[in-house]
Amino acid sequence: MKIALLSRNRNLYSSKRLIEAAEERGHETQVIDVLRVYMNITSHKPSVHYKGKELENFDAVIPRVGSSVTYYGAAVLRQFEMMGVYPVNESVAITRSRDKLRSMQLLSRRGVGLPITVYASKPDDVKDMIKMVGGAPLVVKILEGTQGIGVVLAETQKAAESVIEGFMGVKANILIQEYIKESSGADIRCFVIGGKVVAAMKRQAPEGEFRSNIHRGGSAEVIKITPEERSTAVRAAKIMGLNVAGVDLLRSNHGPVVMEVNSSPGLQGIETATGKDIAGMIIEFVEKNGQCGKTKTRGKG
Numbered sequence: 001m002k003i004a005l006l007s008r009n010r011n012l013y014s015s016k017r018l019i020e021a022a023e024e025r026g027h028e029t030q031v032i033d034v035l036r037v038y039m040n041i042t043s044h045k046p047s048v049h050y051k052g053k054e055l056e057n058f059d060a061v062i063p064r065v066g067s068s069v070t071y072y073g074a075a076v077l078r079q080f081e082m083m084g085v086y087p088v089n090e091s092v093a094i095t096r097s098r099d100k101l102r103s104m105q106l107l108s109r110r111g112v113g114l115p116i117t118v119y120a121s122k123p124d125d126v127k128d129m130i131k132m133v134g135g136a137p138l139v140v141k142i143l144e145g146t147q148g149i150g151v152v153l154a155e156t157q158k159a160a161e162s163v164i165e166g167f168m169g170v171k172a173n174i175l176i177q178e179y180i181k182e183s184s185g186a187d188i189r190c191f192v193i194g195g196k197v198v199a200a201m202k203r204q205a206p207e208g209e210f211r212s213n214i215h216r217g218g219s220a221e222v223i224k225i226t227p228e229e230r231s232t233a234v235r236a237a238k239i240m241g242l243n244v245a246g247v248d249l250l251r252s253n254h255g256p257v258v259m260e261v262n263s264s265p266g267l268q269g270i271e272t273a274t275g276k277d278i279a280g281m282i283i284e285f286v287e288k289n290g291q292c293g294k295t296k297t298r299g300k301g
C-alpha cells in the first residue's frame with residue numbers, strides 16, 4: 001500500500017515508529033507536513049500538491065495533526081478523503097474530538113461517565129458555578145491548554161473564586177470541574193484501535209502534584225483495566241467516530257469518568273510502558289480497512 005503520514009516532524013517517536021512499522025510490512029510511506037501542502041479546491045478533480053508535485057495514488061492516510069494546526073490539518077485530510085483515500089481517523093471525527101465542549105456534550109448525551117463539568121463564557125454568578133460542581137476543592141482548566149498547563153486545583157472556595165475571576169479577566173475560555181480526589185493523582189490512558197482497547201497504562205503524578213502528565217514528572221506503568229473501563233473507552237472512541245484514539249479516564253467513586261478523547265495519541269509512552277507494538281497494530285488496521293475507495297465520508301461535513 002501507499003500510505004501518507006500527515007506529520008509536521010518525521011523525527012518524532014510516533015512518526016518514526018509508524019514509518020518503521022509500515023515499511024516492515026512492505027508498504028511505501030511518505031511523510032507530509034500539512035502546513036506545506038497546497039490544494040486545488042476549485043476544480044472537479046480535487047488535488048493535493050506538495051513541494052511542486054501532485055500527491056497521487058495513495059491508498060491510506062494516517063493523520064497525526066497537532067492541536068495547533070487542527071484547522072488546516074483537517075482541511076488537508078478532508079481533501080485526501082475527497083480523493084477517495086482512506087483516513088485512519090476522519091477529519092470530522094478529529095475536529096469533533098478537538099472541541100472539548102462539543103465532545104463532552106456528545107459523550108454526556110450518550111450517558112458516558114464524566115466529571116461534573118461547568119462551562120461558561122461570561123457568567124454573572126461565579127458562586128453559583130462553583131456550587132454546581134459541588135463546591136471546592138475543584139479543578140479549573142483553560143480550554144486551549146495542553147500537557148497540564150492551565151489546569152489548576154483550587155482547594156478552597158476563596159481560591160476557586162479568585163482563580164476563575166482571574167482567568168476570566170484575561171478572557172481565557174475555561175471550564176470548571178469536580179475534583180476527583182479519589183483518583184489520587186492517577187489517570188488511565190486506554191489506547192483504542194478499531195473498537196478495541198489494545199493497551200492501557202496508568203500515569204501517576206509525582207508526590208505533591210495532582211496532574212499526572214508525563215511532561216509534569218508523572219510516571220507510567222502498565223495496568224489491568226476493568227470491563228467497565230474497557231467499555232467506557234470503546235464507547236467514547238466510537239461516539240467521537242475515531243478508529244484510533246487515546247481515551248483518558250479517571251477512577252472515581254461513581255465509576256470511570258472520561259476526561260478527554262485524543263485523536264492523535266502519542267505512541268512513546270504507551271509502547272514503553274506496555275512493550276506492545278502499537279504502531280504495528282495501527283498499520284495492520286490500515287491494511288484491513290484501507291482498500292482504496294473505502295472511505296466513508298469522502299470529505300463531507
Ligand code: ADP
Nearest residue numbers: 139145146147148149177178179180187211212
Ligand atoms: P491536559 O489536556 O492539559 O493534559 P487534563 O485535563 O488532561 O489536561 O488534566 C491534566 C491532569 O490533571 C490529568 O491527567 C489528571 O491527572 C489531572 N486532572 C485533570 N482533571 C482532573 C479532575 N477533575 N480531578 C482530578 N484530577 C484531574
